[in-house]
Amino acid sequence: MPTQPDEPYYVMYDDDFGLSGLAGRSGAALPLAGGEVEGDEQVGEDARRLLESSLSDGMIRTLWLAADGERSDPAARGSTVRSWLGGWSQAYPAPPPKPAKRFVKYRSTMFVEPSRPVLVEEEMRDAVLAEIGAVEADLERAVPLPEVVPVLRRAVVEAGPDLGFRLLLRILKTYSVRVDKARYDRFIELSEPFEYCFTVVHGGLAVDWPPIDPARRDNDWDFGLSELSGRFAHWYDGTADEALRQVAGADGVRESPGTGAAVLLDDVTRLLASPLSTETLTTLWLAASDCGYRPERFGLGIRQWLERIAEVCRERLRETAPAYRPEPASVPVRADLAEDVLRELRGLEGELASRTIQPHGQGVPGADAARALEQVVVQVDPDLGFRLFLRVLLALWMPLTQERYGRFRALGERFGYGEFHVSLVDQFIQNDL
Incomplete structure (x- = not known):
């Protein structure tokens, strides 16, 4: 030894x-x-x-x-x-x-x-x-x-x-x-x-490095818009642009340079092209980011904020992977997993409705967050919906049973998530004692 x-x-x-x-x-x-x-x-x-x-x-x-x-x-x-x-x-x-x-x-x-x-x-x-x-x-x-x-x-x-x-x-x-x-x-x-x-x-x-492929899952942790929202949940230093550039430039250790920006751009492109209302997009962002960054306080509507995210991602890709040509919604949607995600979301509807994200300020009712998440799962992408769902649970400090957490882990594996992605909510697992 x-x-x-x-x-x-x-x-x-x-x-x-x-x-x-x-x-x-x-x-x-x-x-x-x-x-x-x-x-x-x-x-x-x-x-x-x-x-x-x-x-x-x-x-x-x-x-x-x-x-x-x-x-x-x-x-x-x-x-x-x-x-x-x-x-x-x-x-x-x-x-x-x-x-x-x-x-x-x-x-x-x-x-x-x-x-x-x-x-x-x-x-x-x-x-x-x-x-x-x-x-x-x-x-x-x-x-x-x-x-x-x-x-x-x-x-x-x-x-x-x-x-x-x-x-x-x-x-x-x-x-x-x-x-x-x-x-x-x-x-x-x-x-x-x-x-x-x-x-x-x-x-x-x-x-x-192989060419960038946003469909590859070589990151052990969270990624894309859900990762960005998590960064803003604990946003203390620097400007919003600085935090955004950090996430867009944060490729996983096993990822081709520029992948972080590519997967974030793919998420944002899907949302901007979706039929989701401005109100729903606003609720979604605030809920997932624990109300840590409110674009309207900086003179931005939610769509302008999403466009700014996309712009920074494109800048990063031009610098790091100039040959990459992002295609709209280039990652295939895992529609086959939509019902599984909805089942987990609806299984917690009662708990979500009883809680509010940041209740002592201009908080987001859990029921509103649940409706926004369901629309993402059904109308945009179950993968993105599940990732944002995990972020909302984190913002709400939602207790989880071992059984439910096990199903989350299994869903994460089917989506191809890395080893530590779903574990961001494992701190809320209830003891059986």
Whole structure:
């Protein structure tokens, strides 16, 4: 079993880290003997892993130069690679063990602490070695240093799959080796047990992205207009345009650049082309956004607001995916699921009618929200209706039974939602005790 840090890497680092992160920053990588250098605790740990291995000085130097793009060579300043690594090890000595940070998630009256993944050394090692083998020919063509692939394999086996995987990613980025979407997805999947921030994988990696397809569901979380409405439910900083641009530019880690704008544009296009009245559209937006943003207070009618959303999405797509040509309502409507969504909506009609969204202000009666949602499901798109329904339940703090939540999860799977999409309402599941 490889040693795991006291806290997940994604808590400690929001970008690449350790020796692989140092190689990515380069230029500040050598002068340990003569001044302070930007680094982190993992640099010292990575250095110790290599020092404890049987890799020769030449092998370690090759590995570093490949990761660094031959920009900074420890041997060029009269140092040996091992003394250079020793300097890093001394600068960042192994810290004493500390209790893992407690992460809690509120669910009714219970506190649930998520478990961390269990790393199996042999499985992770074999998985990283398999990925190295898959890109071996590309690495040999791109990297002008001899024996890089055999040395990288040795590093995985002797210094650990964590460091080996990060160095593989760094070398691919340094030499702009392109990977296809399927391999990129495997890299993301492989990174999850290591608990990396996803930037460790996708930051700077050259990916051959497929064309944008708003019908693809590669996002683990909410998306489109329902995601935007959720952002405005907790809107405190910046202008509405800034919040809108953030959502339009927020592609999921597995999504082709521009997808976030494309799915949002598709939702808005459907609503603008629908027979829904202005009053219904207004009710829908206010209910889903928890009354967090009222367009009329900024001189906008609801249709003008939806047009503004569409305009920002088109701007984003022109910048990010100029070849993309959005088609009106390009995602097929899942009409076969309309009755299932309506059944869940009508099953909560009584509860919805007894509640008001933001009751202490100009709130939205739950019954009005339910009618607006039903019109979306029937006249526009059951998928969009279900996503907005979840947002309304969130705004109303609606209690849910385990059985109902299970049906929501099943519906989400049939719509192709990601792992955490429906779980945005799981905090309201009632205990059976």
